[in-house]
Amino acid sequence: MKHTIHIFPAKKIDRKKWNQCVSNNANGLIYSSSVYLDAISENWHGMVIDDYSVVMALPWKKKFGIRYAYTIPFVQQLGLIGDTTALNLGRVLHKIYKFISFADILFNFSNTDIQAFIPVVPRTNLVLKLEQSLDSIRLHYKNDLKENIKKAEMQQLCYVKENDFENAVSAYRLQYSERMPHIKKEHYRKFLHLCKLLAPKNQAFTRSVTDNKGMLLATAIFFKDDKRIYNLMNTTLPEGRDKEANHFLLDRVITEFAGQSLLFDFEGSELPGVRHFYEKFGAENQPYFHYHYNGYSWPLRLLKK
Secondary structure, eight states: OOOOEEEEEGGGSOHHHHHHHHHHSTTOOGGGSHHHHHHHOSOEEEEEETTTTEEEEEEEEEETTEEEEOOOTTOOOOOOEEOOTTOOHHHHHHHHHHHOSEEEEEEOTTOGGGGGTSOOEEEOOEEEEOSSOHHHHHHTSOHHHHHHHHHHHHTTOEEEOOOOHHHHHHHHHHHHGGGOTTSOHHHHHHHHHHHHHHGGGTOEEEEEEEOTTOOEEEEEEEEEOSSEEEEEEEEEOHHHHTTTHHHHHHHHHHHHHTTSSOEEEOOOOSSHHHHHHHHTTTOEEOOEEEEEEEOOOTTGGGGGO
């Protein structure tokens, strides 16, 4: 059977069918929902295979009148969603090449077959199964993590469940913006808007840790769907570092959702220190795949090196 493959602009996408595909498939992560894409991307088209049995978002920009695909801040992985086992991936890639000649594409964790067709780079993503009991989860904590949580508990830290997205984003920008100059003010504005869209659907929430006087020590923004809790924006303030506030925060979130049929998605990281920290919780690597290509002819090729 030859599958039909179309690429439609966002405004022509059947949102109900698109979101059903994302929701109904294990590889349909929250980043590919139309609400997420509309809120955070500059422009996007959607690849639709057959009658929305498989979909793939293609965010894009233009430079010198030329369209190119790009990776969006706060979007970890997109890729093909749905059952791709019977797909001709060569045809899929050809369709993408006709639409955009230059691209950075983040194929999701399940798109492993793509490695046979193109030179992708696996990227680290650490996840933890929450469906176990809390005792079972904590059995896999590293000893130094257990000690740090005990240290935090002795300091009478408070776990706060109020949804304060503005404060969480502000804290993140204050602590980390210099390390991530590619994330601009507009990106934070869009992300905050997305938080406010998802919160009424119980798909976005904040959790924080304070000392017993109410001083903020650590805070995080999490997104949630029926598959995962996503650790989108996690901040430890200077006052919280020697109190192990972030160890305490993540342990309390895990405690809150333990026993549910969800993955806790730590979201990375390629940074050895961050990866080591997440691995202390017993998280396992579930890599996704970065593909960069430049199909421009010379001299346009020089524009996007």
